[in-house]
Amino acid sequence: MNDNSRIPVAIIGSGNIGTDLMIKVLRNARHLRMAAMVGIDPQSDGLARAARMGVATTAEGIDGLLGLPGFAAIGIAFDATSAGAHARHNAALQAHGVQVIDLTPAAIGPYVVPVVNLDAHLDAPNLNMVTCGGQATIPIVRAVSRVAKVGYAEIVASIASKSAGPGTRANIDEFTETTSRAIVEVGGAAHGKAIIVLNPAEPPLMMRDTVYCLVGLDADCAAIDASVRRMVAEVAAYVPGYRLKQHVQFERIDGERRIQVPGLGAVQGLKVTVLLEVEGAAHYLPAYSGNLDIMTSAALATAERMAARRLATA
Structure with a gap:
């Protein structure tokens, strides 16, 4: 040495x-x-x-x-x-x-x-x-929170069942708890929730992540979109298979259309949805193992x- x-x-x-x-x-x-x-x-x-x-x-x-x-x-x-x-x-x-x-x-x-x-x-x-879901989604929560106040953020990480080994399966509870806390502590959301889905589809699907953020109704959609796209490019610099699957989506939720959020009750705001895909580099694992x-x-x-x-x- x-x-x-x-x-x-x-x-x-x-x-x-x-x-x-x-x-x-x-x-x-x-x-x-x-x-x-x-x-x-x-x-x-x-x-x-x-x-x-x-x-x-x-x-x-x-x-x-x-x-x-x-x-x-x-x-x-x-x-x-x-x-x-x-x-x-x-x-x-x-x-x-x-x-x-x-x-x-x-x-x-x-x-x-x-x-x-x-x-x-x-x-x-x-x-x-953090976790695979956290590494994929927390940058997006942070991208939104740096230009708008995020009252609530929820992430859903869907990974191929074949890419979830014994360690991943044994740590499911820790995955959700750790990711939920990091959404708040690192992502900047006031409240956070994480969900993981083991997808048994054949042939195996690549990792897909959905990020939902609820911000104020007066938030600047163009600023949020630009911030998210900058962040995706920054993550892709060290995870080349990281990418947006669709344009950033916005939905106004107000008046009688308020949604029920566990722990928060009926809320309103601008719902921001970001859909991601993570393709692995296939150095050792199959390309669908983007989570790893x-x-x-x-x-x-x-x-x-x-x-x-x-x-x-x-």
């Missing part, structure tokens, strides 16, 4: 997300170097691929990582396991001063969406990447900025 131009990184979790992230680091990273791939299944494809690509591996989990000869040089670790396991992983890594990027919904550290608030958290010891691709792409973009900052101040 004598390459001082890149920060050595480890990935904990040799499943679909961890393996896709590893390939992205190996192919696309400018400031990062793969130092270790960590799993708990000696037969996992992720560990086998890492070994073939010359990356140090261990099938002994976090304890195995701590025991690797090159562990002391690792500056950043990605956790792509589960919310339940993350607390122990984080505690072990923090004890050694390793900065952690959390791809689970554990939410120990601040919620981070690269295009929205990464600059404010570059030095945080633990950064949480946006997580690994966002995590890579976050780590690259963190590493660039470290290298610039070294």
